[in-house]
Amino acid sequence: MNNRNNEYDAVVVGSGPNGLTAAIRLASKKLNVLVLEAEKTIGGGTRTKELTEAGFKHDVCSAVHPTAVSSPYFNQLDLGKYGLEWIHPPYPFAHPLNNHESVVVSRSLEETATNLGIDNKAYHKLYDRFVADWGSLSEDIFGPLRVPAYPLKMARFGLSGLPSASTLSTRLFNSPRSRALFAGCAAHSILPLDKLFTSSFGIVLGASAHAVGWPIAKGGSASITDALAKLFKSLGGNIVTNKRVADIQDIPSAKAVLFDLTPQQIQKILADKLPSSYRSKLVDYRYGPGVFKIDFALSEAVPWKDKQLLKAGTLHLGESLEEIMRSEQNAWQGRHSDTPYVLLSQPSLFDPERAPEGKHTLWAYCHVPNGSERDMSQAIEQQIERYAPGFKDTIINKHTMNTSQLEVYNSNYIGGDINGGAQMIQQLFARPVLKWDPYSIPLKGYYICSSSTPPGGGVHGMCGYHAAASVLKKEFGLY
Ligand SMILES: Cc1cc2nc3c(=O)[nH]c(=O)nc-3n(C[C@H](O)[C@H](O)[C@H](O)COP(=O)(O)OP(=O)(O)OC[C@H]3O[C@@H](n4cnc5c(N)ncnc54)[C@H](O)[C@@H]3O)c2cc1C
Structure with a gap:
């Protein structure tokens, strides 16, 4: 024109x-x-850059893409024709635990629910409908506030997602494993988990794992x-x-x-x-809390105590609902946590292009107060070490970014x-x-x-x- x-x-x-x-x-x-x-x-x-050592390709910011594969517009664009390939790890995500058995979330809702034991029915009750409706629901979830294309489905989602994540998880789930699992998903909101509508993040991310996966x-x-x-x-x-x-x-x-x-x-x-x-x-x-980011070059894969965690694309670290709640409350209120909620991914396990043969890249971050200058490397490494003793010995090199370095890197990351x-x-x-x-x-x-x-x-x-x-x-x- x-x-x-x-x-x-x-x-x-x-x-x-x-x-x-x-x-x-x-x-x-x-x-x-x-x-x-x-x-x-x-x-x-x-x-994606070589931040640590030659041959180690790190995702500087985003690494895992449930929202990209849910995006109604990306799905119309045939990006595969322009070189984009998705890799789906065997498990979309997992939640290591020490006091209880770790939880792995597979593409099968049935298998995941069964793995949750006493919360099997509650898990089905929460997710069955949203996973079945994912195609139509995502059109409304990924839109602005407007008259929904699917009003009934959206009303059901709005009602379920309205409570805080802490209320929903304690009301619905009996076991600390399921509560920690839900908190790990909901904490992607980067909000205190007692805030209204934080459940919606846990529902959307949890349902997307079964409906479309969490690929890299x-x-x-x-x-x-x-x-x-x-x-x-x-x-x-x-x-x-x-x-x-x-x-x-x-x-x-x-x-x-x-x-x-x-x-x-x-x-x-x-x-x-x-x-x-x-x-x-x-x-x-x-603006919300900030992020402290670390990229590691590793001599070998993270030595998780629970080996099935090596099949998960993303891990959420935090021993319980309460620990994750404390971490997110702290970041919101200007404090740092000694045991922060950590998001972590090891893409080289599934994509050999990311690291030299036998070596690995590890992507991790935690939430911190907006504008924080604190180096959270020790706290993050300690959280990983908790579930993977010997992890620190595998570090060849690391690259860190506090909130102001992130803002210098991309001026959209205010604080x-x-x-x-x-x-x-x-x-x-x-x-x-x-x-x-x-x-x-x-x-x-x-x-x-x-x-x-x-x-x-x-x-x-x-x-x-x-x-x-x-x-x-x-x-x-x-x-
Ligand atoms: C550590 C980290 C981990 C993340 N993990 C994930 C994840 O796993 N999955 C996920 O889906 N999302 C993740 N995200 C969030 C995701 O990256 C952002 O939500 C997304 O990139 C936002 O896209 P955008 O186009 O709105 O802005 P941006 O991606 O921020 O792009 C804005 C662009 O504008 C440019 N710009 C800024 N100022 C100017 C200017 N004055 N003039 C010209 N250009 C300018 C910037 O350089 C930048 O290229 C993560 C982000 C970070 C930092």
Whole structure:
């Protein structure tokens, strides 16, 4: 489409998964689209790099992709044609325990429920319906607040997901194993687990393990955005790297500008061009706890006491519901935990490209207060050692990032917040502000497409998809 007054039909600022997805949707309507990326390489939270030693390929940020394989738009795009291959570990995830038998979650709901013994029926009661309905439910879950396409299924999900994770898990499950398992999933919310709607994270992530799996991308998460970028370029799109937008003047003229950025950056770029009431809402937007990240190069696989953990793509470390609750409460309230809840993945077990033969890469992080500068290496290593004695002896090298280093790495991680803003109920659907169309900024032609809009954090591209829909409708009269 030609737009005589502007250099481009649309400019997207930022090449994370949401920015690239928005760009693809716009370019697929024959619009002339440019993506500007501040860093040398594209990809935002999906880059893969040799952080520790030559030959060890680490996912710098995202590593495990239940949301990508659930994404209604990614599933339409045939990204396999552009080089993306998913690898499904035998078990999507697992929860090591010392005082009780560890829990492994397999693709089979039946097998997982049986493994939970006295909570077999409760597990079926919680997940059967959501796993069966996953295809239709994901269309509504990955959308903005609107009249649902499947109102009954969504109402059932809303009712089940409304309680806090601590309430739901203690009401539903009798055994400490099942409670810890549910808490490990719900704590992906990066919220205190006594907050309303934290159950919804446990339900969505737990159900997705059975419905679609928790795969890793062959070669690393960078393969996801590489595939998106190839598709975008095949549609005529253009990407410029090393181009940081600090001011509105840095953006070439375009009918629409979409920011794959978070509110704090956007209000600085657009400054007094924004209506003051909207600007102050962006200023007041709440960021959540940060993350402390470690990547390890290992001489051998993690020596788990329980060997079946070697078949799990992701592990959640935390001995009990109570320990995980304490860890998440601490991060929210500005304290650090000695026994933090740790998320961990060892992709080289399933993808030989990630490390030299016989050696391994290990990806791990824990939640810390926003802006924390504390080095959590010892605490994380100690948590792993608890379930894998001798682990420390396998470390060849490691690379760490505290919250400010994360923010330097990607300026969307304000204070180390990896989700583009806290995801408590008030800010989950109404992000960044409460509006029927949260993607449009009240300044003609400007939009937000990052994880600071619904449906929030994770690699799924759906924030970009919905933002592009708003642009197509409002600026180009296309549906
Ligand atoms: C340690 C860690 C682990 C994670 N694990 C997972 C996981 O396993 N699974 C999962 O689904 N998600 C995970 N995530 C979250 C996921 O990476 C993000 O939710 C996702 O990348 C958000 O995508 P986005 O497009 O909104 O923004 P981003 O991916 O942050 O992309 C924004 C882009 O904008 C660029 N940019 C910023 N400022 C400017 C500017 N001024 N001018 C131009 N460009 C700019 C940045 O360089 C970046 O490339 C993790 C994140 C981290 C940090």
